[in-house]
Amino acid sequence: MMKQLSSFFLLLALLHLCNKTSSQSSPSGASDVTSVLKKSGKFATFIGLLKSTQMDEPINSQLQKSTGQGFTIFAPTDTAFSDLKTGTLNSFTDEQKIKLAQFHIIPTYLAVSQFQTVSNPVRTEAGNDAVGFPLNVVSNGTQVNITTGLVNTTVDSTVYSDGQLAVYEIPDVLLSQGILGTGAPAPAPLPPKAKKASPPTSLAPSKPTIASVDSSSAVDLNRYASIVTSIGVAVLAALSL
Numbered sequence: 001m002m003k004q005l006s007s008f009f010l011l012l013a014l015l016h017l018c019n020k021t022s023s024q025s026s027p028s029g030a031s032d033v034t035s036v037l038k039k040s041g042k043f044a045t046f047i048g049l050l051k052s053t054q055m056d057e058p059i060n061s062q063l064q065k066s067t068g069q070g071f072t073i074f075a076p077t078d079t080a081f082s083d084l085k086t087g088t089l090n091s092f093t094d095e096q097k098i099k100l101a102q103f104h105i106i107p108t109y110l111a112v113s114q115f116q117t118v119s120n121p122v123r124t125e126a127g128n129d130a131v132g133f134p135l136n137v138v139s140n141g142t143q144v145n146i147t148t149g150l151v152n153t154t155v156d157s158t159v160y161s162d163g164q165l166a167v168y169e170i171p172d173v174l175l176s177q178g179i180l181g182t183g184a185p186a187p188a189p190l191p192p193k194a195k196k197a198s199p200p201t202s203l204a205p206s207k208p209t210i211a212s213v214d215s216s217s218a219v220d221l222n223r224y225a226s227i228v229t230s231i232g233v234a235v236l237a238a239l240s241l
Helices: 002-025 033-040 044-052 056-065 078-082 094-103 112-116 207-240
Strands: 071-076 136-139 144-147 152-154 157-161 165-170
Touching (some): 033 044, 033 157, 033 165, 044 056, 044 071
Antiparallel strands (some): 144 152
16 A cells, blocks of 8 residues: 555656646747737837737747747837837838837847847848848847948847747837838939020021121211202303303
8 A cells, every 4th residue: 555655656756746847848938929028028019019010929839849940039128119210100001010029029039149140231120122221230249239221229138038939128229211111212303404495596587687787787878968959050150150
């Protein structure tokens, strides 16, 4: 009887050990990115953005499968969002909000040490458009710097990391030309209007010419008057003889 009880308690101990090991290999919250963010208490706005754009669903689905490359998320704090110009987030269209959320998500798990060798620009869920969504991450071993062309920031701390999901706290919201819509090329200027052709100078009327004609006519008349006067004087002189 005692032998049977000993075997029973030994079996219970083994089961308890297996359950404990299993729970450690699957960290609590790893299958739910919002749960990971909630534990910190700093990311309410970012959680709302992920939920409103439904970007949390594919992340959670992929994490539960544990077959993909994982995810790296740069999570802006609530203070980061409050530092934006008043009304910025509310002024975004649904498409802009989706791009904003995607721009903070890298579809690959990256540990802090990997930022030293990562190829830039880093591809995000927003796409690999190096003009509209340029995410450059550089690390010197002690600090991780992030640039987007519009925002320069750093990684403040590691919120969570388990080999499949890495969440890093950042003090600024990552904005880019592709999100704000400022990267569109300016419209080409309109061609200059053609000037109305003026008539050639040789065909244009010339008043000075007319004036010169009138002047020459006056000179001729005066000359004829002088001749007539001279003839008249000569005739009178002849008659008087």
